[in-house]
Amino acid sequence: MKYDVIVVGGGHAGAEASHAAALMGAKTALITANIKNIGDMPCNPSIGGTAKGIIVRDIDALGGLMGIVADKSHIQIKMLNNGKGPAVRSLRAQADKITYPKEMLKALQNTENLTIIEGMVENLIVEDKTIKGIVLDNKKEYYTKSLILTTGTYLKSKILIGNTNKLEGPHGEKRSKFLSNKLKELGFDILRLKTGTPQRIDKNSVDFTKLKEEVGDDAYWSFNCENEFFYKKDKQEKCYLVYTNENTHKIIKDNLSKSAMYGGYAEGIGPRYCPSIEDKIVRFADKEKHQLFLEPESLYYDDLYLQGFSTSMPKDVQEQMVHSLFGLENAKILKYAYAIEYDAINPLQLKPSLETKIVNNLFTAGQINGTSGYEEAAGQGIIAGINAVNKIRNQEPLILKRNESYIGVLIDDLVTKGTKEPYRMLTSRAEFRLLLRHDNADLRLRKYGYKYGLISKEKYNKLLEKEKNIENLLQKLKETKISNKNITPVILNKIKEKKLENGTNLYLFLKRPEINIKLLIDEKIIEEKYDKEVYNQVEILIKYEGYIKKELKEVDKLLKLELKQIPNDINYDNITNLASEAKQKLKQIMPKTLAQAARISGVNPADLSILAIYLKKEYNKK
Amino acid sequence: MFDTICAISTALGVGAISIIRVTGPDSIKLVNEIFKGKNLEKVESHTINYGYIINNEEIVDEVLVSIMKSPKTYTKEDLVEINCHGGINTTNKILELLLIKGARLAEPGEFTKRAFLNGRIDLIEAESIGDLINSETDKSRKLSLNGVTGNITNLINTIRQKLVSISANIEVNIDYPEYEDAVNLTNELIKPKIIDIKKDLENLLKESANGKLIKNGIDVAIVGKPNVGKSSLLNTLLEEEKAIVTNIAGTTRDIVEGKLILNGIMLNLIDTAGIRKTNNLVEQIGVNKSKKIIEKADLVILVLNYNDKISKEELDLIESLKTKNLIVYINKNDLTKKIDDKKLNCKNIVYGNTNEYANLKKLKDKITEIFNLEQIETSNMNYLSNSRQISLVKKALLSLDNCLEQIENNIEIDLLAIDIKECYDLLGEIIGNTYKDELLDEIFENFCLGK
Structure with a gap:
């Protein structure tokens, strides 16, 4: 069999990569070891988070799947940092771990040009430093023009609990034994990385009366740029807040040598931002308590994810640790926490297109490139998918710039700086974050989605209309003079300086902290004739103009150097x-x-x- | 990459020996061609070799030649230093021989420029070394050395550290909004911190103004009617100090009649009378050049005659100099008093005559007092010494001003972070540093976060 693009691995990177390549019209195959694990969420039950939520939005703007699938499957959603500036607001949804993969599989199965194949890849066929195909463990060969490896944590993975270890992937799945050897043979530097996941607790065994509730927002939000909603805001599930205490800390300290990490049983390098609980106790010895969250994994089973309690302690110590927590005295552990080690390649061996420098037409995306997180994986996946097709069509690759998308920041960081630990996106990694907002993802990226055929003409026209409306409204506000004569008493009452400057206009007037567009509409100073999003966009552009200009000036400097x-x-x-x-x-x-x-x-x-x-x-x- | 350059590195005409420096790929070969002694192309690096500089067969001078091979040299290229006997003629002759052999005369600062381009020193060091070479007093040498050894860098780093800890806290609040571990910074909490940093920068600028005095000296314009005694005042000042009287036509300065060192600070004395002689003071002042000198001067000394009435022009001049440092020196007080000094609206009046050293002491004490020179002597020298650095600090202050203004406007804290970062980056530009990775390290070092 011969394909244009083969994608190896059906996780978040592989799903986006195969979907994007197929939408571009390439004959695409997705090869996964287990079809039931497509779009699986082996760790935390959430999609989004600070910065990550904007990646999901960016994926949607480009025409990817993660946003819409998350919108269809979440059981709670929140806009984080809603009290802060527009640049740092970001969505996080508690996705249902049953519904999400199901919706993802459905979306992929409905994608034209895409075939899903079950199998474990054992070898790569490389001729003349160019990828030609793959060999499965059943010795079947598949040929392709471009190959994308999205193997996640499965390369030579090892599960560590205390001093025991098992040579398997997440949930006891089969691991990939041979692929990383083959990559090494081809000339790739192989990194050994580590991450971990906490316990799953039976929700029937928790005393919720002792815990503080964390509820979803009383508002409607969506990752998809069309603002389609698939939930009822008053039907959201709750999360709960849990704290460690002195007793927990004592148990951990007394048993430190039994932890896989501290006992010297692990060799991989773990992420700083995602430390195990024993790491936190050691590094921040003077803290009396640490915050944990209990999050529901699904409506269809009883597991609660104990966020913040990731550990590689032996099972008996984990029992003691969990039972020391207030409200979890009688908790039943359904799955123990574990650390997982896996092989990754050095991302410095990648081009900004995500093609490897070592083997032509071979692309990699996701955790194999040293990142962490579903969203980071998916963001790379869609770019790798697009560029795998661009490559075989002799077209320029899509390289998003640091001032265009968090995905651009992510890939540029990886291929320029490399990483020593699993890389997680943070807002502070983006120097132009005021330009990379949740609210303007479509304005930043839809054009690329349309260019590559991932976004329909209809959606693109909607964007063009939105752009035009924003322009018109800005113009109108600049042209409309306002003076003490045509101001209403309600507005006059709100403003500090009662005497308006001569010749001032609504644009300048809106810069006052006490004035906003809603007030002007309510007072009938301006008519409401556009979509809500248009007013929102215009308001941000006016209110934050000074800061936006500062960042644009820096962008200019950067672009000059980029030239x-x-x-x-x-x-x-x-x-x-x-x-x-x-x-x-x-x-x-x-x-x-x-x-x-x-x-x-x-x-x-x-x-x-x-x-x-x-x-x-x-x-x-x- | 570069050609071979040479220059006389010591002050011409002063001292027992002079040094000629040659650097570049052919430096050893070139010097060897005019050297009699060992074959310099075969000697070890970092050796000093005795011999003669010869012009054909004729001996020009007896010399010591230091051979330093790349890369462990000031410029990271091959570098040769010829120690010859001082004296303009000999030194110039050797330089000429090198030029004939194919070396190029170095532009001012070109050795340092190469050191910078070759990655031997960073920008601030390059600037400081430039200042060091150009410094003329002990105190300004110390100031330049401070730059080299990183005193300024330390000071800037301390201020940047304060900024980064605010930024890091803001970033933690943004990236981990639900964690109670880190203090939730608010505009109210930030305000005093920003004001505090602003004070640091303002102090730095204030001290740097002194630094400028140390480096460039105090430009003193001596003005007055003809024959009032300007020249004799000037000469007495210079003679008494046994300073070198030169007539250097400076490139940026105007005619400097002479220099003298007071409490370690250079006074550049400028006698405006030297520019144009006229009997009419107003006309004299009206001459553009004189006006410019007075405008640029850090101090104006107006010389009046004890034995003469004050003219209207002189009073007008005093009036026009209200915003400047002005000393009225009333000369010839050994003659009969005719001056109506009660009319003088100036707080710095010194009486004297140039025949008495004691009275000149009064004048010098006055200058010391006005510029607080004694304090400069004893204080710590953490100054920014050039205008690039100073303008960056001024820009950094503007960022903080904007930040404070936006705090009053209740703008969200993540936007204030842009001002803080801008300030941080501008200060970083002074010392040639980068931002991002340090910030992430700070976040993870001081805050406990994660799943």
Whole structure:
């Protein structure tokens, strides 16, 4: 059998990759070890979160699946940071672990050009440094023009509980034994990473009267940019707040040597932002308590996910630890916490298109690239899917810039800086976060989705209309003069400075902290004729204009540097004055532009000026 | 990558020896061609070699030649230093020989520029070394050295640390909104912190104003009618200090008649009379050049005659100098008093005559008092010493001002973070640092978060 694109792995990266490639019209196959695990959520039962929620929104704007599937399957949703500025507001949904994979499988099965195949990939067929196909464990061969590996945590995975370990993937699934050896053979650096997951508690054994409830928002939100809602806001499930106490800490300290991590049974490097509970106790010894959350996993079974209690202690110690928690004295542990180690490749061996530098037409996405999280995986997946097709069509790859999307930040960080621990997106990683908002994802990215055929003409036209309306409204506000004569008493009452400046207009008037568009509509100063989103957008653009301009100025600087291309055939050995560390990093990463070179740690400003001078000299020569 | 350059590194004409520096790929070969002694192309790196500089067969001078091979040199390129006997003629002759052999005369600061481009030193070090080379007094040398050894860097880092800890806290609040572990920063909590940092920066600027005095000296314009005694005042000041009197036509400065060092600070004395002689003071002041000198001067000394009435022009001049540092020096007080000094609206009046050293002491004490020179002597020298650095601090202050203004407007805290980051980045530009990774480290070092 011959395909245009084969995707290996049916997790969040693989689902988006195969869906995007198929929508672009490529004949696509998704190969998964177990069809029931497509879109599986082996760890936390939520989609989104700070920064991650915006990734999901961005995926939807591009035409991906994660947003709409999460919208159809969540049992609670919240806008995080709603009290803060528009840049950092981000959705988080508690997704139902049964419904989500089901909806995802349904969506994939309804995708034209996409075939789903069950099987374990054992070998890669590579000729002439170019991928040609794969071999399954049943020795069946499949040929392809592009291959995308989205194998998650399954490469040589090892489950650690106390001093015991099992050579298997999440939920005791079969692991991939041979693939990472093959990758190593081909010349990939293999990293050993670690992550963990906490206990699942039987909800019938918890004393909820002792716990504080955490409820969903009393509002309607959606990841999808069309604002379609599939839930009732008063029918949401609850989460609960739990705290550790002195007794918990004592149990952990007394048993520290039994933990896989502290007992020296693990070799992988774990993420700093997702430490195990024993890590927290050791590193923050003076803290009296740590916060934990109990989150429902599904409407269809009884497991509660004990967020914050990830550990690699032996089972008997875990029993003591859980029972020391207030409200969980009699809790029944349904699944014990474990740490999982797995192989990943060094993302510095990737191009910004997510194609590997080592094997042509081979792409990788998700945890195999050293990231953590469903959303990070899915974001890479959609880009890898698009670029796998672009590659076979000899088209330029889609490379989102740091000022366009969190996905752009994510991939640029990976391929420029690499990672030593599983990489998680944080708002603080984005230097232009005021531009990368939940509310403007469609304005930023729909055009790309449309260009590649992932977004319908109808949806795209809606976007064009929205853009036009925003323009018109801004113009109208600038043209409409306001003075003490046409102001209403209600407004006059709200403003501090009673005498309005001569010749001022509504645009400037809206900059006052005490004035907003809703008030102007209520007072009939402006008529309500557009969609709510248009007013929201305009209000943000006016209120935060000063700060947006600041960021745009920085973007300008960046884009200027991005324009300074570094030719592919540059020989850094010819630049005699570069510091040796810089030289080595530049040779390894081979940045495409001066801007990317500037982001490499170890390349200091002096190196950069030398490089710039060299490029100028070489360029002028030619 | 570069050609071979050479320059005389020591002050011309002063001192027992002079040093000529040569750097670049051909430096050793070139010097060897005019050297009699060991074959310099074969000697070890970092050795000093005795011999002669020869012009064909004729001996020019007896010299010591230091050979330093790349990369452990000031420029990271091959570098040769020729120690010859001082004296303009010999030194110039050797330089000339090198130029004939194919070296190029270095532009001012080019050695340091290479050190920077070759990654030997960072920007602030390069700037400081430039300042060091150009410094003329002990105190300004110390100031430049502070830059090199990183005093400024430490100070800026301390301020940046304060900013980063606010930023990190804001970021934690954003990325982990449901965690109670970190203090939830509010505009009210941030305000005093920003005000505190603003004070730090303002102090730095204030001290840097002193730094500028140390580095460039105090420009003193001496003005007055002809024959009032300006030149004799100038000469007495200089003579007494045994300072070197030169007539340097500065590139940016105007005619400097002489320099003298007071409490370790250079006074650049400018006699406006030297520019244009006229009997009419108003006309003289009206000359654009004189006006400019007075505008640019850090101190104006107006010389009046004890033995003469004050003219209207002189009174007008005093009036026009109200915002400047002005000393009225009433000369010739050994003659009969004719001056109506009660009319003088100036708090700095010194009486004297140039025949008495004691009275000049009064004048110098006055200058010391006005510029607080004694305090500069004893205080810690944490100054920014060039205008690039100072303008960055001023910009950084603007970011904080904007932040404080937006706090009053109740703007959300994550937007204030943009001002704080901008301030942090601007300060980082002074010392050539980056932002992002440090911030993440801070977040994870000081706060306990995660699933």
